[in-house]
Amino acid sequence: MKHRVKAVIAYDGTNYSGWQVQQNSKTLQEVIEKGLTKMHEGRKVTIFASGRTDAGVHANGQTIHFDTDYYVPPERWPITSAGLFPPDIQIVSAEYVEPSFHARYDALGKEYRYRVLATRTRDVFRRHYTYFYPKPVQVEKMREALPFIEGTHNFASFCSTGTSVTSTVRTIYEARIEAHGDELHFVFKGNGFLYNMVRILVGTFLLVGTGSMKPEDMQAVLEAEDRKKAGRTAPGHGLYLERVVYEEGPF
Amino acid sequence: MKHRVKAVIAYDGTNYSGWQVQQNSKTLQEVIEKGLTKMHEGRKVTIFASGRTDAGVHANGQTIHFDTDYYVPPERWPITSAGLFPPDIQIVSAEYVEPSFHARYDALGKEYRYRVLATRTRDVFRRHYTYFYPKPVQVEKMREALPFIEGTHNFASFCSTGTSVTSTVRTIYEARIEAHGDELHFVFKGNGFLYNMVRILVGTFLLVGTGSMKPEDMQAVLEAEDRKKAGRTAPGHGLYLERVVYEEGPF
Numbered sequence: 001m002k003h004r005v006k007a008v009i010a011y012d013g014t015n016y017s018g019w020q021v022q023q024n025s026k027t028l029q030e031v032i033e034k035g036l037t038k039m040h041e042g043r044k045v046t047i048f049a050s051g052r053t054d055a056g057v058h059a060n061g062q063t064i065h066f067d068t069d070y071y072v073p074p075e076r077w078p079i080t081s082a083g084l085f086p087p088d089i090q091i092v093s094a095e096y097v098e099p100s101f102h103a104r105y106d107a108l109g110k111e112y113r114y115r116v117l118a119t120r121t122r123d124v125f126r127r128h129y130t131y132f133y134p135k136p137v138q139v140e141k142m143r144e145a146l147p148f149i150e151g152t153h154n155f156a157s158f159c160s161t162g163t164s165v166t167s168t169v170r171t172i173y174e175a176r177i178e179a180h181g182d183e184l185h186f187v188f189k190g191n192g193f194l195y196n197m198v199r200i201l202v203g204t205f206l207l208v209g210t211g212s213m214k215p216e217d218m219q220a221v222l223e224a225e226d227r228k229k230a231g232r233t234a235p236g237h238g239l240y241l242e243r244v245v246y247e248e249g250p251f
Numbered sequence: 252m253k254h255r256v257k258a259v260i261a262y263d264g265t266n267y268s269g270w271q272v273q274q275n276s277k278t279l280q281e282v283i284e285k286g287l288t289k290m291h292e293g294r295k296v297t298i299f300a301s302g303r304t305d306a307g308v309h310a311n312g313q314t315i316h317f318d319t320d321y322y323v324p325p326e327r328w329p330i331t332s333a334g335l336f337p338p339d340i341q342i343v344s345a346e347y348v349e350p351s352f353h354a355r356y357d358a359l360g361k362e363y364r365y366r367v368l369a370t371r372t373r374d375v376f377r378r379h380y381t382y383f384y385p386k387p388v389q390v391e392k393m394r395e396a397l398p399f400i401e402g403t404h405n406f407a408s409f410c411s412t413g414t415s416v417t418s419t420v421r422t423i424y425e426a427r428i429e430a431h432g433d434e435l436h437f438v439f440k441g442n443g444f445l446y447n448m449v450r451i452l453v454g455t456f457l458l459v460g461t462g463s464m465k466p467e468d469m470q471a472v473l474e475a476e477d478r479k480k481a482g483r484t485a486p487g488h489g490l491y492l493e494r495v496v497y498e499e500g501p502f
Contacts, residue, residue: 010376078371089375090373090375121333121343123261127263127339
């Protein structure tokens with residue numbers, strides 16, 4: 001009998017070229033499927049994720065589903081995963097769900113975190129886990145710009161070209177900036193995110209932080225619906241997919 | 252004119268086979284010397300460290316000295332180092348010292364930290380930075396064992412064989428265990444440490460934590476002066492050389 005597993009997974013994206021990419025490079029999907037297939041004595045297991053992540057991007061709460069003919073008690077999946085995957089990938093929690101559940105199509109929202117190391121000197125231990133940004137930034141100015149992007153907008157200015165989506169309208173439920181010691185964390189919760197959207201948002205907020213842009217200019221950038229009006233795409237290694245929401249209710 | 256630089260350096264030891272080892276593997280000394288030699292247009296710069304660190308061991312405060320015929324303002328050395336070394340090595344601070352200063356021979360004490368991840372499941376982001384130890388441990392039992400190793404003792408039981416030191420007597424000024432969220436940190440301050448001493452101490456304290464050894468057994472292990480009586484050598488990747496002390500006075 002087949003069981004459908006919904007699993008929350010964490011990974012350090014440093015050594016991967018992303019979730020699913022071209023050949024000749026190691027991808028997360030491929031390595032996870034290989035581990036699960038090994039567990040199933042070679043019977044191919046296909047996994048479905050809430051969405052892709054790019055090269056170097058991390059996850060604390062990526063969510064996947066797959067079918068298995070084994071029954072592993074839910075609380076044992078994290079331990080089981082330790083034997084299946086390399087140490088930079090793990091199952092955080094798992095549960096059995098209805099066979100109709102789909103990690104991608106049933107996702108109602110996502111939360112991303114972007115970590116900026118706001119110091120003058122690098123930190124050898126966080127080089128893969130934060131975006132080192134040595135220029136002084138004014139956090140209050142960036143916070144003034146946050147309300148402009150909250151709500152439902154056409155985020156075409158914050159979407160990398162080369163993607164074919166039917167609509168570039170998305171809703172951001174909450175955007176905030178947290179100070180954690182010498183780091184600034186940008187947190188975004190929304191019903192969905194366009195390709196590179198979080199990274200371009202961060203790149204644009206940093207322009208506000210350094211004074212190259214005024215907080216209220218964020219409105220004009222949004223309205224332009226033009227990628228060229230926004231800031232640079234911040235690097236992937238500062239980004240974390242924190243969680244995927246499937247239930248209705250408070251985020 | 253030659254200037255002698257005393258530099259405090261930090262490194263992520265993950266990708267190195269140690270400070271100075273055999274050929275055919277990347278070592279910290281070699282990579283640092285290569286960077287400094289490049290800065291000096293090919294004139295070989297030799298560095299001297301307070302001591303070696305093993306494969307995978309990290310440092311927040313390793314200390315080195317070297318001579319240079321350039322004058323870089325002390326506060327500029329960290330920035331300069333960013334261009335000389337790969338991103339897993341950096342100069343934290345630097346100062347110019349008397350030409351008689353020696354990073355190794357003038358060291359009066361060292362502080363090490365050992366990070367244990369005391370959780371049931373691994374953490375993908377800390378796999379290179381903590382020793383994952385899923386067995387439950389009783390911290391209070393381990394703390395009861397700390398006083399036995401403080402003070403001046405023959406630490407032969409806590410020294411890996413194959414080293415030729417004239418004396419295995421060392422003084423530990425302070426040994427403590429700190430709880431940091433889901434991590435336990437063992438902190439040792441002493442006038443010097445034998446080969447693998449901190450890692451064997453941690454391996455032995457963990458035996459006390461799991462109940463395989465009583466706190467007061469630590470006394471007998473010390474007195475045996477026999478490596479086989481102590482616990483396992485904990486892995487290198489949990490260990491950090493925190494600082495090297497050169498001045499007399501409170502540690």
